[in-house]
Amino acid sequence: MISGLFLSGIIIWLAGAMASLALWRKPVAARRVACAAALAGSLLDLSASAFAIFSSPTAISLPFGNPIFSWAVRIDPLSAYFNVTLGVLAAAVSLYSFGYLREMEGRRNLGAFGFFFNLLLMSLALVFTASNVFFFLVAWEVMALSAFCLVSFEHEKKEARKAGVLFLVMSHAGTGLLLIAFLMLTSASGSLDFSSFHLLASTMPPLRQGAVFLLFLFGFGVKAGLVPVHIWLPEAHPVAPSNVSALMSGIVIKTGIYGMARVFFDFYGPPPLWMGTVVLALGVVSALLGVLYALMEHDLKRLLAWHSIENIGIILMGFGAALMFRALGQPNLAALALIAGLYHTFNHATFKGLLFLGAGSVVQSTHTRNMEKMGGLIRLMPVTAICFLVGAVAISGLPPLNGFVSEWLTYQALLAGFGTTQSLTRLMFPIAGSLLALTAALAAACFVKAFAIPFLALPRSEQAADAREASLSMRAGMAMLAVGCVALGLGATWLMRVFDPITQQALGVSASSAMVMARGLALSPGTAHGGTISTVGMALLFLFAGAAFALPLAIRWRRRSVRGPAWDCGLPGLTADNEYTATAFSKPLRMIFSALYRPRREIEAEYEVSPYYPSAIRFESEIEPTFEKHLYEPLRQRIMASAKRMKAIQAGSINAYLAYIFITLILLLLFGVRG
Amino acid sequence: MTELIMTRIIESAAQLFLLVALAPLVTGVIRTLKARLQTRRGPDIFQPYRDLFKLFRKGMVTPETASWIFAATPWVVFFSTVLAGLMIPMVAADAPLGLFGGVLAVIYLLGLGRFFLALSGLDTGSSFGGLGSSREMTISALAEPAMMLAIFTVAIGAGSTGLTEIAGAAIGQTWRFLAPAQMFAFAALALVLIAETGRIPVDNPATHLELTMIHEAMILEYSGPYLALVEWAASIKQLVLMTLLINCFWPVGLQPTWFGFGALIGIGWLLAKLLLLSCAIVLLETVNAKMRLFRVPELLAVAFTLGSLALVSTFLF
Numbered sequence: 001m002i003s004g005l006f007l008s009g010i011i012i013w014l015a016g017a018m019a020s021l022a023l024w025r026k027p028v029a030a031r032r033v034a035c036a037a038a039l040a041g042s043l044l045d046l047s048a049s050a051f052a053i054f055s056s057p058t059a060i061s062l063p064f065g066n067p068i069f070s071w072a073v074r075i076d077p078l079s080a081y082f083n084v085t086l087g088v089l090a091a092a093v094s095l096y097s098f099g100y101l102r103e104m105e106g107r108r109n110l111g112a113f114g115f116f117f118n119l120l121l122m123s124l125a126l127v128f129t130a131s132n133v134f135f136f137l138v139a140w141e142v143m144a145l146s147a148f149c150l151v152s153f154e155h156e157k158k159e160a161r162k163a164g165v166l167f168l169v170m171s172h173a174g175t176g177l178l179l180i181a182f183l184m185l186t187s188a189s190g191s192l193d194f195s196s197f198h199l200l201a202s203t204m205p206p207l208r209q210g211a212v213f214l215l216f217l218f219g220f221g222v223k224a225g226l227v228p229v230h231i232w233l234p235e236a237h238p239v240a241p242s243n244v245s246a247l248m249s250g251i252v253i254k255t256g257i258y259g260m261a262r263v264f265f266d267f268y269g270p271p272p273l274w275m276g277t278v279v280l281a282l283g284v285v286s287a288l289l290g291v292l293y294a295l296m297e298h299d300l301k302r303l304l305a306w307h308s309i310e311n312i313g314i315i316l317m318g319f320g321a322a323l324m325f326r327a328l329g330q331p332n333l334a335a336l337a338l339i340a341g342l343y344h345t346f347n348h349a350t351f352k353g354l355l356f357l358g359a360g361s362v363v364q365s366t367h368t369r370n371m372e373k374m375g376g377l378i379r380l381m382p383v384t385a386i387c388f389l390v391g392a393v394a395i396s397g398l399p400p401l402n403g404f405v406s407e408w409l410t411y412q413a414l415l416a417g418f419g420t421t422q423s424l425t426r427l428m429f430p431i432a433g434s435l436l437a438l439t440a441a442l443a444a445a446c447f448v449k450a451f452a453i454p455f456l457a458l459p460r461s462e463q464a465a466d467a468r469e470a471s472l473s474m475r476a477g478m479a480m481l482a483v484g485c486v487a488l489g490l491g492a493t494w495l496m497r498v499f500d501p502i503t504q505q506a507l508g509v510s511a512s513s514a515m516v517m518a519r520g521l522a523l524s525p526g527t528a529h530g531g532t533i534s535t536v537g538m539a540l541l542f543l544f545a546g547a548a549f550a551l552p553l554a555i556r557w558r559r560r561s562v563r564g565p566a567w568d569c570g571l572p573g574l575t576a577d578n579e580y581t582a583t584a585f586s587k588p589l590r591m592i593f594s595a596l597y598r599p600r601r602e603i604e605a606e607y608e609v610s611p612y613y614p615s616a617i618r619f620e621s622e623i624e625p626t627f628e629k630h631l632y633e634p635l636r637q638r639i640m641a642s643a644k645r646m647k648a649i650q651a652g653s654i655n656a657y658l659a660y661i662f663i664t665l666i667l668l669l670l671f672g673v674r675g
Numbered sequence: 676m677t678e679l680i681m682t683r684i685i686e687s688a689a690q691l692f693l694l695v696a697l698a699p700l701v702t703g704v705i706r707t708l709k710a711r712l713q714t715r716r717g718p719d720i721f722q723p724y725r726d727l728f729k730l731f732r733k734g735m736v737t738p739e740t741a742s743w744i745f746a747a748t749p750w751v752v753f754f755s756t757v758l759a760g761l762m763i764p765m766v767a768a769d770a771p772l773g774l775f776g777g778v779l780a781v782i783y784l785l786g787l788g789r790f791f792l793a794l795s796g797l798d799t800g801s802s803f804g805g806l807g808s809s810r811e812m813t814i815s816a817l818a819e820p821a822m823m824l825a826i827f828t829v830a831i832g833a834g835s836t837g838l839t840e841i842a843g844a845a846i847g848q849t850w851r852f853l854a855p856a857q858m859f860a861f862a863a864l865a866l867v868l869i870a871e872t873g874r875i876p877v878d879n880p881a882t883h884l885e886l887t888m889i890h891e892a893m894i895l896e897y898s899g900p901y902l903a904l905v906e907w908a909a910s911i912k913q914l915v916l917m918t919l920l921i922n923c924f925w926p927v928g929l930q931p932t933w934f935g936f937g938a939l940i941g942i943g944w945l946l947a948k949l950l951l952l953s954c955a956i957v958l959l960e961t962v963n964a965k966m967r968l969f970r971v972p973e974l975l976a977v978a979f980t981l982g983s984l985a986l987v988s989t990f991l992f
Binding site for chain 2 (some may be wrong): 024411419431441562
């Protein structure tokens with residue numbers, strides 16, 4: 001049954017892709033077919049993988065290919081878990097797309113869009129399930145290429161083309177690293193099959209083992225948006241159409257996380273300690289830098305893109321801790337840390353998908369991504385505002401929503417880590433914990449800005465004053481994910497069971513029975529005296545207090561309440577110009593962290609009589625893109641310089657090229673004979 | 676099982692009453708003591724009750740620019756603060772709602788309240804609200820790592836983030852608070868407490884001067900019952916953080932249960948310890964001037980350093 005459901009999902013996606021391409025001249029039909037196929041495929045994929053989590057692994061071999069390059073998929077609990085994430089997010093995004101794409105009808109080629117959209121979903125499902133190197137890389141490339149086409153879909157904009165190319169280059173650099181790593185594994189196992197890699201990496205000599213680890217870490221890290229190979233992410237995610245941005249941030253970057261989970265917990269046995277510390281340290285750096293750069297953005301979608309880097313960092317903190325616990329021989333703690341990372345992966349897919357869909361509604365309605373031109377949208381777009389608020393509270397890690405639960409689990413894992421070793425390495429755990437606290441608090445600050453500036457107070461521009469609520473299907477898509485954020489927060493204790501097959505397979509332990517307390521009312525980390533939380537309890541008390549006190553009293557006080565102007569210091573009334581801007585909101589942090597940002601600002605004032613009465617002021621402020629300037633720009637120059645030198649052998653004469661081919665052939669033959 | 680649930684409900688009700696009833700008194704005592712130390716007469720210690728009573732009977736003005744966020748915020752702030760207060764041990768070592776969350780949940784519930792206060796500051800559309808929100812979120816973010824280090828130190832000692840366990844671990848050893856790790860963590864947490872409750876030298880609760888105010892700027896547009904709720908929640912938050920500090924580090928006088936004569940002794944000890952901490956706060960507020968906003972990060976860096984020292988000393992000593 002699982003294989004039947006899964007294959008029919010794949011086939012519907014493929015059929016949807018072909019059908020919408022065939023219908024490219026009829027935009028209305030193309031849109032409907034593409035979205036309906038995407039939705040149906042997602043639901044099938046979701047139901048298949050929901051069954052598969054609790055079943056023994058299902059292997060499916062497609063009836064083509066040959067023994068070496070076989071088209072084989074295998075749905076084990078880990079694959080199924082990521083497919084559930086994909087199914088939930090893709091269903092909501094497909095629903096949303098019904099309404100979202102309507103505006104593009106007649107202006108853009110929706111047939112092509114539907115083709116790449118369905119192809120992306122299909123390749124994602126295959127990436128999560130492919131069970132040999134060849135098929136994995138094929139799916140990986142289809143995913144990268146269809147994502148590239150969707151990112152640069154609005155190709156008449158220069159920034160979309162530039163971001164698309166950057167994404168493609170970075171993505172392929174990452175694939176190159178993966179290819180080397182896979183070849184090293186293959187040469188050790190003599191097979192391309194993933195099952196032959198099980199625990200294999202740990203049997204290799206230490207140097208090779210470390211090399212394979214780093215290649216995989218950075219190869220998958222490019223896709224995940226790990227600092228310092230993250231630079232494509234804040235460029236590519238914002239320029240894509242918003243439903244694609246939701247998929248990119250929600251699930252496409254999670255393929256990197258999936259790859260790491262597969263390598264770290266399937267291909268490797270207990271790893272040396274340094275691997276875990278590297279992952280933990282990179283996670284902390286990604287989380288902190290992600291949120292610090294997000295704070296400086298006033299482009300709503302770029303801000304969300306930076307937060308994806310932050311959340312990938314939080315996920316990797318869980319993974320890093322899990323690797324360290326594995327090295328230290330603590331499988332139960334490793335299971336806790338792995339669960340924290342995996343749960344945050346799902347949670348991030350829901351709330352970041354939700355936030356990008358909300359941002360998409362806002363951008364479609366106001367025609368700008370600049371927050372400084374929005375404002376007051378809570379009155380014009382009430383449903384979008386509530387959904388965005390739910391996402392903002394969830395991503396800030398505030399109770400009782402889902403972000404709080406996974407961050408709490410991460411804290412618990414880090415806290416428990418201190419007692420596991422006597423070496424100084426143990427200091428890493430509390431320091432990582434305190435920096436996670438800083439990250440979470442800065443994220444809360446950032447989302448006060450990201451919600452309040454676009455949605456609250458007065459509209460800052462005419463476009464914002466004319467905004468209209470999103471269409472029904474768009475609201476339904478957002479509401480679905482908002483409900484998901486609440487359900488994943490309140491239902492955490494009941495969902496912990498899902499992780500048992502995964503931790504059983506990866507680490508040989510089941511954690512959930514120790515983590516659920518008081519008949520599912522409270523969640524505990526499963527350590528000896530670990531603390532407990534009960535998000536359900538908190539939510540019920542809030543509801544009770546709200547219904548018993550807040551509602552009746554608010555209604556009574558309403559009669560004594562009048563509307564009046566806010567205090568305007570005696571000026572003739574408040575206007576939108578008096579409002580605090582997003583730039584002003586983050587100014588204190590820009591000054592405090594100026595060593596990182598190296599902000600530059602320029603103020604020009606025009607005046608006629610005295611400089612104290614300017615007639616016009618121009619203000620410009622920007623921060624230094626550290627990684628681009630100090631890491632990638634020198635690298636690019638090196639590459640260009642060496643390309644220039646290589647020009648000497650590119651004479652253009654066919655004889656010379658034949659000679660090159662001949663020499664290469666001889667060298668390869670000699671190499672083959674010797675090896 | 677039902678008996679346990681009934682016990683918990685009674686305990687929660689008792690602690691709830693203590694929280695909401697005691698909080699204005701603590702604020703009043705601090706104000707009066709401060710006035711006396713500055714050779715002013717000052718209001719008597721019950722003035723905050725009269726203020727609240729007066730505000731609750733008044734009408735209110737809601738800004739035309741504000742949305743439903745403005746009306747929802749006082750409730751969210753009040754309820755989340757009270758809920759956090761039920762998770763800490765006040766009189767009995769067992770926190771009534773310890774099952775619902777430990778010290779991390781307390782911090783994040785207070786964070787939920789702050790998140791909504793900052794939103795409502797921006798909701799009014801006046802510059803003051805935005806200014807207050809921006810500063811509040813900045814300072815609280817910078818206070819967070821120091822707080823977490825101190826809490827990790829305490830939690831490592833107790834092997835748990837549950838406050839019942841933390842207080843329980845401290846009860847066993849009366850003089851444990853003299854251990855270097857505990858002292859450093861206490862100092863770090865005390866600095867964070869000053870920043871979080873908006874006291875001098877970080878913020879001045881008595882000022883309405885636009886250049887310096889933080890918390891007051893955020894709530895500038897509130898009036899009548901909503902202002903009363905926000906002010907009340909602020910004093911409850913102060914009480915919660917003060918109780919957290921004294922009962923985590925110096926749990927002397929905590930009773931095994933809420934029932935019987937022991938509860939009165941427990942309340943007596945609580946009041947005595949709160950008075951002592953209030954005196955310390957008053958002294959600190961009187962001998963210090965308010966810092967410039969951009970000097971506050973330095974203070975919090977000191978707190979972070981103290982937190983790190985606390986952590987290192989857990990295994991050095």
